Amino acid sequence: MVSKTRIYAMVWLHLVRTSRFTLSLVNWGVIEFLWLSIYILGVLAFAPPSEYQLIIPMVFWAVAAFGLMSTPVWTIGNWMKYYVNTGVFEEHELYNVSHSLFLALRALPSIVLTLASLTVAWIFLRELTGINPMRVEDPLLLVFGLFFILVLATLYSLIIAFLSLYTEAPGPLLDFMNLLLFIIGGIAAPVERLPDPLKTIAVLTPYSHPAEIIRYASVGYRPYLGLAQEIIATIGYTLLLASLVIMVSRKAVKKAKKEGVKGIGRT
Numbered sequence: 001m002v003s004k005t006r007i008y009a010m011v012w013l014h015l016v017r018t019s020r021f022t023l024s025l026v027n028w029g030v031i032e033f034l035w036l037s038i039y040i041l042g043v044l045a046f047a048p049p050s051e052y053q054l055i056i057p058m059v060f061w062a063v064a065a066f067g068l069m070s071t072p073v074w075t076i077g078n079w080m081k082y083y084v085n086t087g088v089f090e091e092h093e094l095y096n097v098s099h100s101l102f103l104a105l106r107a108l109p110s111i112v113l114t115l116a117s118l119t120v121a122w123i124f125l126r127e128l129t130g131i132n133p134m135r136v137e138d139p140l141l142l143v144f145g146l147f148f149i150l151v152l153a154t155l156y157s158l159i160i161a162f163l164s165l166y167t168e169a170p171g172p173l174l175d176f177m178n179l180l181l182f183i184i185g186g187i188a189a190p191v192e193r194l195p196d197p198l199k200t201i202a203v204l205t206p207y208s209h210p211a212e213i214i215r216y217a218s219v220g221y222r223p224y225l226g227l228a229q230e231i232i233a234t235i236g237y238t239l240l241l242a243s244l245v246i247m248v249s250r251k252a253v254k255k256a257k258k259e260g261v262k263g264i265g266r267t
Helices: 004-020 022-046 049-077 080-085 088-094 099-129 139-167 178-184 196-204 208-219 227-259
Strands: none
Touching: 004 022, 004 099, 022 049, 022 099, 049 099, 049 139, 049 178, 049 208, 080 088, 080 099, 080 139, 088 099, 099 139, 099 227, 139 208, 139 227, 178 196, 208 227
16 A cells, blocks of 8 residues: 655655646647647638538547657657666565556656646637637536546556557657547547448457547537446556556566566667
8 A cells, every 4th residue: 555645755856847847748739739730720611611610629639648658658658668767666666656646647747748738729629719619508417527647647657658668669669650540530530420340340459438528518419439438448448457567567577576677779
């Protein structure tokens, strides 16, 4: 059982570190929006203006979902090499600190980055269309969807991080799915509007389910499987990924204790 004092110390550490890189995170968020503006402009170009009241909020919250799902891959998955190379891994082993919890809390910068990206997206969409993108019909359900997007991304990133520790390969080399999942995984567009072969793929991926909940919470767009089923699928995938994190982390740490840790990505 992790003590509250340790949890507070970890949160404080990551918050202080985040505050030191706030401008960098804001810059990262703006750059992320600029990349996503290609997607946004593509949607606006092909969508009839009569549907903007429905589409603009969905696009806006899709930007939020992408920020929350993509950032942990770098702040957690890619950070394992620094965690090892700076000797923090061994120090935490000596003091019996949970590696998973410590790394998971590095998802906090995702919130700052996403807020920066959303601010620019709100201004862009508002000025371009005259429609308020921040439409919300069920705030609690929206928070539920966004929260689980971040949780799923954090668990996925922990899997990447511990695979990186186990294989001694840089984290990003193990990840190639983020942008692909955004496009075909039911985040950029509702599952219902995807081509038939992609619908199956989207339903089988974890992010599509909270994304469907987010669309329902913002504009009332009916979830592909129904609201109750999407909530069950979201929680189910969360439990599945959590189980995988436990399994992979145990194998990675066991190997590290037996063979020692090496600089990840070094020859």
